[in-house]
Amino acid sequence: MDRAAVGALVQSAVDGDAAGWKALVEGLSPLVWSVARAHRLSDADAHEVYSTVWFRFAQHLGRIREPEKAGSWLASTARHECLKVIKSSHRMTPTDDAQLLDRISDDRTPEQWVIESEEASAEAERIRQLWQAFEELGARCRQLLRILMSSPPPSYQEISAGLGIAVGSIGPLRQRCLRRLRVRLSARGVL
Amino acid sequence: MNSDAHDSDGPPHDSDDLDGTADMNSADGTDDTDGFDDELDGEADDLAEFEGDDSLDNDLLEETLRQAAAIMDPVPAQLQQTAVEAYTLYSLDTRLAELTFDSLVHGIPVRGVLDAPRMLTFRTDELTVDVEVTAHGLMGQVLPPQEARIEVLSGPQLSSPPTLTADDMGRFTGDLRVSGPFALRLRTDAEVVMTEWLRA
Incomplete structure (x- = not known):
């Protein structure tokens, strides 16, 4: 989301406009969700982190000093909550690839079922292949790409806040990870 | 420390070591033992010098990933409603x-x-x-x-x-x-x- 737009929406929410708040939620939800997913949280933990972050953002709304950076605030807060989840070790999510692949085949979202039941269209299959190739990438590429692919495209500042990495390293990492993904896609004959 | 983050949550680097991201800043794109990927496609790095040529392809691939994420891992609608409320x-x-x-x-x-x-x-x-x-x-x-x-x-x-x-x-x-x-x-x-x- 464009910074100026975020700043304006925060300001209107501060001024009491519920529609401004709703637009903020719609525009920045995918970013917050992607930070939780990038940290490989389970569904339940991702739900709790996402909720906590938005509740806290509402609480801080009148106190945010740089409204145009609300996206980075949300991403950073989400990251810290994710790290706490990971730190309470008994709730740690296993990350070995076999388990991830299981998740793809056994735990499909309604959207996936729709795709598959409607028709095994080439496009749906392409998306499935793409997703699977993405899931098979190394941990750091998965992490970076999962945030990068949230919609609307996040700024590098937001990605930096969500992952705790320097803004300057994001461009090179992105190139590297997309290149690796492309190699995997070629191997699958998808590209 | 990113100046964008309005940390209200303790020291900036509190738990960085937990998920292995702490050393990401030092990733220089040449080290293959950095956990970016398994060894299977280490040969992909041979393509490094062609980076300049694939920026358009990268943008396209990123956009395709964005579409895939919206289908494969969207924000649950009910959850988003909680944030609205x-x-x-x-x-x-x-x-x-x-x-x-x-x-x-x-x-x-x-x-x-x-x-x-x-x-x-x-x-x-x-x-x-x-x-x-x-x-x-x-x-x-x-x-x-x-x-x-x-x-x-x-x-x-x-x-x-x-x-x-x-x-x-x-x-x-x-x-x-x-x-x-x-x-x-x-x-x-x-x-x-x-x-x-x-x-x-």
Whole structure:
């Protein structure tokens, strides 16, 4: 989301406009969700982190000093909550690839079922292949790409806040990870 | 430390070592033992010198990934609705008690203790609330000592939340199991104070 737009929406929410708040939620939800997913949280933990972050953002709304950076605030807060989840070790999510692949085949979202039941269209299959190739990438590429692919495209500042990495390293990492993904896609004959 | 982050949550680098991201800053794109990927496609790095040529392809691939994410891993609609409803938590007449200590971040692990209680401290300029969350319930202390009604909130729309009472020494306790997002709303004689939302 464009910074100026975020700043304006925060300001209107501060001024009491519920529609401004709703637009903020719609525009920045995918970013917050992607930070939780990038940290490989389970569904339940991702739900709790996402909720906590938005509740806290509402609480801080009148106190945010740089409204145009609300996206980075949300991403950073989400990251810290994710790290706490990971730190309470008994709730740690296993990350070995076999388990991830299981998740793809056994735990499909309604959207996936729709795709598959409607028709095994080439496009749906392409998306499935793409997703699977993405899931098979190394941990750091998965992490970076999962945030990068949230919609609307996040700024590098937001990605930096969500992952705790320097803004300057994001461009090179992105190139590297997309290149690796492309190699995997070629191997699958998808590209 | 990213200047964009308005950290209200303890020292900036509190738990960086946990997920292996701490050394990402030093990734230089040439080290193959950095966990970016398995060794299977190490040969991909041979393409490094052609980077300049694939920027258009990269943009396209990124956009395709974006479409895939919207289908394969969207924000659950009901969850997003909770965030929309959270607007009711925006209140200017409630004082915010910020989290200043969280044992999960700052605590020293006790050897052999798996389920150590979560210790939290919240502060306003005038008031401190110490809270201990265990598997059995919630206890704590308001300082300076004073009576207070304490509501335990777990979400934006809660008409009659569970309530605890702090005695004249400021102590409160309850066998209330807290899990997921929660916040305490304290009503003292002088004011209404709300703790920062946290995940128990």
